[in-house]
Amino acid sequence: MGREVSESCVESLLTEMVSSYCNQFYANKPELAARRIEAIGYDVGHRLSERYTMERPRFSDHLEAIKFICKDFWSELFKKQIDNLKTNHRGTFVLQDNRFRWLSRMSIDPSPENTGLSQDSSVALAENKATQATNMYLYFPCGIIRGALSNLGIPCAVSADISNLPACSFVVRIKA
Amino acid sequence: MQFFGGSEISPSLPASTAAGNNAHMIYVFNRNGVCLLYREWNRPVRTLNAQQDHKLMFGLLFSLKSLTTKMDPTSLEKRNLGVPQLPGQGCSFHSFHTNTYKLSFMETPSGIKIILVTHPRTGDLRDPLKYIYNLYVEYVVKNPLYTPGTPIRFELFNTALDQYVRSLS
Amino acid sequence: MGPERNPKTTRLLGLFWITRNPRLLRAGLGHNYAIQSIEQRGSSQIFNFTVLSSRKQIKGSMPPVAPRSGDAIFANVERVNAELFTLTYGAIVRQLLTDLEEVEEVNKQLDQMGYNIGIRLVDEFLAKSNVSRCVDFKETADVIAKVGFKMFLGVTASVTNWDADGTSCSFVLEDNPLVDFVELPDTCQGLYYCNILSGVIRGALEMVSMKTEVTWVRDMLRGDDAFELQVKLLKQVPEEYPYKDDE
Numbered sequence: 001m002g003r004e005v006s007e008s009c010v011e012s013l014l015t016e017m018v019s020s021y022c023n024q025f026y027a028n029k030p031e032l033a034a035r036r037i038e039a040i041g042y043d044v045g046h047r048l049s050e051r052y053t054m055e056r057p058r059f060s061d062h063l064e065a066i067k068f069i070c071k072d073f074w075s076e077l078f079k080k081q082i083d084n085l086k087t088n089h090r091g092t093f094v095l096q097d098n099r100f101r102w103l104s105r106m107s108i109d110p111s112p113e114n115t116g117l118s119q120d121s122s123v124a125l126a127e128n129k130a131t132q133a134t135n136m137y138l139y140f141p142c143g144i145i146r147g148a149l150s151n152l153g154i155p156c157a158v159s160a161d162i163s164n165l166p167a168c169s170f171v172v173r174i175k176a
Numbered sequence: 177m178q179f180f181g182g183s184e185i186s187p188s189l190p191a192s193t194a195a196g197n198n199a200h201m202i203y204v205f206n207r208n209g210v211c212l213l214y215r216e217w218n219r220p221v222r223t224l225n226a227q228q229d230h231k232l233m234f235g236l237l238f239s240l241k242s243l244t245t246k247m248d249p250t251s252l253e254k255r256n257l258g259v260p261q262l263p264g265q266g267c268s269f270h271s272f273h274t275n276t277y278k279l280s281f282m283e284t285p286s287g288i289k290i291i292l293v294t295h296p297r298t299g300d301l302r303d304p305l306k307y308i309y310n311l312y313v314e315y316v317v318k319n320p321l322y323t324p325g326t327p328i329r330f331e332l333f334n335t336a337l338d339q340y341v342r343s344l345s
Numbered sequence: 346m347g348p349e350r351n352p353k354t355t356r357l358l359g360l361f362w363i364t365r366n367p368r369l370l371r372a373g374l375g376h377n378y379a380i381q382s383i384e385q386r387g388s389s390q391i392f393n394f395t396v397l398s399s400r401k402q403i404k405g406s407m408p409p410v411a412p413r414s415g416d417a418i419f420a421n422v423e424r425v426n427a428e429l430f431t432l433t434y435g436a437i438v439r440q441l442l443t444d445l446e447e448v449e450e451v452n453k454q455l456d457q458m459g460y461n462i463g464i465r466l467v468d469e470f471l472a473k474s475n476v477s478r479c480v481d482f483k484e485t486a487d488v489i490a491k492v493g494f495k496m497f498l499g500v501t502a503s504v505t506n507w508d509a510d511g512t513s514c515s516f517v518l519e520d521n522p523l524v525d526f527v528e529l530p531d532t533c534q535g536l537y538y539c540n541i542l543s544g545v546i547r548g549a550l551e552m553v554s555m556k557t558e559v560t561w562v563r564d565m566l567r568g569d570d571a572f573e574l575q576v577k578l579l580k581q582v583p584e585e586y587p588y589k590d591d592e
Contacts, residue, residue, distance in 0.1 A: 003427035005522055006419065006497045007382075008318065008469055010430045013541075015320040015465075016458045017437050025444065036440060043436035048428065076426055105319045107332035133321055207552070209587030231588055238586055260583035262554045265480050285479040286467050286552040287584060306472075310380035313472045317465050324464055 007101075014102065018136050030132075034139045041143020042150070049148035052076060062174055065152045066093050073148060091174040095145075100168035102141065106134055134162060145170055199341045200277060200293040204312065206325060207263065207287025209234050212316075213328045217341065237281060237289060244269045263287045270302055280305060288312070294344070304344055311336050381421045381473070412476045412488055415495025422473070422496060427522045434523055438538060448535045455537070459544020460551075467549040470496065479553035482578050483507075486514050489546070498522055506575070515562060516546070518572040529566050538566050543574055554582050 018037060026033035052073060059065040070082035074097070084096040138160040146158045154174055161169040201216035211230040224232065245251070245266035263283055271280040273296045280292045282305035290305050290312075315333035316322050322330070441451045470476070474492045479485040490502040500522065506515040523539050537543075543559040550557045556579040563569035 003499070003522060003525070004424040005427045005430045005499055007423040007425045008466065009497050010425050010433065011318065011320070012462045012465060013430070013433055013437070016462050017433075018320070019461070020454070020458060036444065040433070040436045040440050043439065044429070044432045047432050047436075051428065077429055079425075105315065105332075106321050107315070107319065107330045130321055137320060207584060235586070235588070238584075260585050262480055262581060262583050265478075265583075284468070284471050285476065285554075286471055287554075288468065307380070309468075310472050313469045314380055314382070317468050 011102070011105075014137065014140060018133075018140070022133075022136050030136070034136060037136060037139040038143035038146075041140040042147035043143075045144035045147025045149075046151045047147075048076070048144070049073065049151040053152065059152060062091070062154060063087070065149060065154055066095070066172065068152075069145060069148060070095055077144075091176065093172040093174075094169050095172065096167060096169045098167045100141075100166060102137060103134065103162065103166055103168055106130070106137075106165075131162075135160070138162070138168070142170065145172065149174075197342070198295045198298050198344055200295075202293070202308075202337070202341070203230065203233055203289075203291040204328070205230075205234055205237075205289040205291075208325070210325060211327070212325075215334065215337065217338070233291065234289075237291065240269060240272075241266070241283075271300075282306065282309065284309060292341075298344070301344070304340075307340065308337065311340065382423045412474050412492055415474075415492040415501065418473050418492065418496040419499055424499075427499070427525065431522055431525045431527075434541070435527060438536075442533070442536075448533060452535075452537050452540050455540035456544040456547075459541035459546075460548035461544075462541070463545040463548020463550075464552050466497065466545065467552040470549065479555075480581075482555060482581075483511055483514075485550070485553065485555070486516075486576065489549070490516055493549070494518070506573075512578040514576055516574045516576065517563075518574075521565070521572050524566060527566065537561055537564065539564070539572060546574065546576060550576070554584070556580050556582060 017040065021033040021036050022030065026036070053068070059068065066085065066087075070085050074080065074082050078097070078101050080097075082095045083098040084094075086094040086096075142158040142160055146156060149156050149158075149172070156172050156174045158173075159171050161171060197218065199217050200219050202213065203211060204213040206212055209231075211234070214226065214230060222229075241261065245261065248267045251267065263285055268283060269281065271278060273279070276296060278294050278296045278298050280294065280298075280301035282290045282302065288309065290308055292301055292305060292308070294301070311333065315330060315336060316328050317324075319330060319333075322328070438451065438455070441454055442448070445451050445454060470493055473496060474488070476488055476492070479488075486504050490504045494500055494502045494516075498521075500518065500520045502516040502518050504514050505517055507513070521539065523542070527538065529536065529538060540561075543561065547557055547559045558577045558579055560575050560577075561573070562575050563571055563573035565572055
């Protein structure tokens with residue numbers, strides 16, 4: 001077992017990094033904030049995959065590399081594997097984690113605040129805000145996956161789908 | 177100002193409620209007196225608006241802490257009434273009860289104050305208050321969507337709190 | 346702070362279904378405990394917690410419960426691979442250097458981020474360590490070094506260089522997970538790479554009423570033999586009545 005730190009260290013660092021980019025540096029430019037957060041994730045993923053594949057033979061195909069991300073790589077990061085892997089066999093892979101750790105503490109109360117808004121729109125507003133904030137966090141793990149695959153010689157685009165919380169699906173589209 | 181001005185409060189002790197329904201309400205304040213959380217389970221009589229109610233509760237605790245320290249027969253350090261204290265300084269009270277309710281209180285060194293109002297015959301709630309502080313840490317402080325110092329509106333926290341409080345006897 | 350009051354009473358009770366078995370929960374109330382983690386499984390929440398002491402011990406005169414040792418807490422909290430932490434921090438610093446350009450701005454930003462982290466982490470520290478008062482600066486510095494550093498970073502700091510009136514001391518770290526695999530290029534002269542730590546300490550101490558000034562004295566990335574942070578207590582801020590009378 002390698003060196004460990006408390007999970008709170010990583011989570012509070014992420015919270016603060018996302019909040020710095022979204023609320024401080026690029027408060028009015030969410031797309032720029034997203035790009036920076038993704039870039040930080042990419043850097044981390046690239047270096048991690050370099051470390052974890054040092055003593056491994058090269059992967060023979062895309063599926064092998066994706067399986068490595070689902071099993072060994074995910075286990076190093078989250079102490080569990082990806083729960084479900086799907087593919088259309090045309091370069092798109094869906095990696096589902098049934099209970100993604102970094103989202104496990106995110107929740108909001110749908111009860112309306114005392115605003116002038118009608119109940120429905122106020123709930124929608126709160127949920128919308130929470131979804132936006134949650135999406136910002138997800139640029140980081142998306143960046144990690146893209147960085148890791150790119151280090152394995154696989155250029156791709158990665159997005160996240162959280163329509164089924166606390167499950168989270170990462171969609172990897174490999175560039176031809 | 178009339179404090180508990182409503183005259184509907186029954187003078188007799190309410191019948192002890194079944195286990196699991198002992199708690200009336202909870203308050204959580206931060207060190208700046210902001211009411212982070214107010215939640216009620218069983219409060220038949222309400223005499224003030226929410227804001228006045230929170231302010232009165234905070235004021236009660238603030239004064240009571242000052243009084244209990246002033247009256248402390250074991251401490252050499254004598255302070256004048258109303259002089260601001262550091263959280264955790266002096267002695268600390270943890271509950272009082274009247275004929276109709278019991279108020280249990282906990283304050284952390286970071287100035288978080290948790291107040292639980294229950295049936296007067298409820299037992300010692302010091303450990304349950306610590307447990308609630310732990311829930312606050314796990315579900316509120318560690319929630320990336322929470323901005324410190326703002327009111328708490330989180331479903332996971334409320335559910336966990338409700339479940340826990342219902343189990344108190 | 347010293348050993349546990351009674352190590353035998355400290356044990357991990359393990360999985361604990363709160364929704365499915367409230368009676369178990371009540372049985373658990375005979376103890377004073379800290380929640381170490383919560384998992385959601387379907388509609389149930391599973392609480393992992395550690396018993397700090399049994400109620401019998403603390404009933405009666407109720408002496409203050411001694412703070413738990415940093416080792417005991419670290420053994421029970423959720424832990425993650427330190428490489429993830431180290432590399433994430435490194436990536437953030439690199440991105441800040443690109444975005445902010447000036448090294449001095451990066452130092453400031455890292456300190457500010459640390460401060461924001463500190464004001465949150467303090468409650469986790471207090472809840473899990475069982476520290477019930479932080480009135481004396483010396484005691485507080487000791488408990489941060491021995492319990493605080495250990496429970497989050499897995500390393501222990503030592504407290505040295507106290508000044509005569511007990512308002513200034515140094516935290517010394519010989520082992521620091523933030524700098525594993527880090528070497529500063531020449532272009533980063535003037536960067537306090539670990540400045541986030543000084544912010545965390547400042548933020549956490551401010552939440553327990555201590556205004557401090559935290560500065561780096563030694564830095565291994567600059568060739569020193571250890572990391573040394575000097576913490577100077579400026580003032581202790583009592584709690585004021587927050588409302589105006591006419592509100």
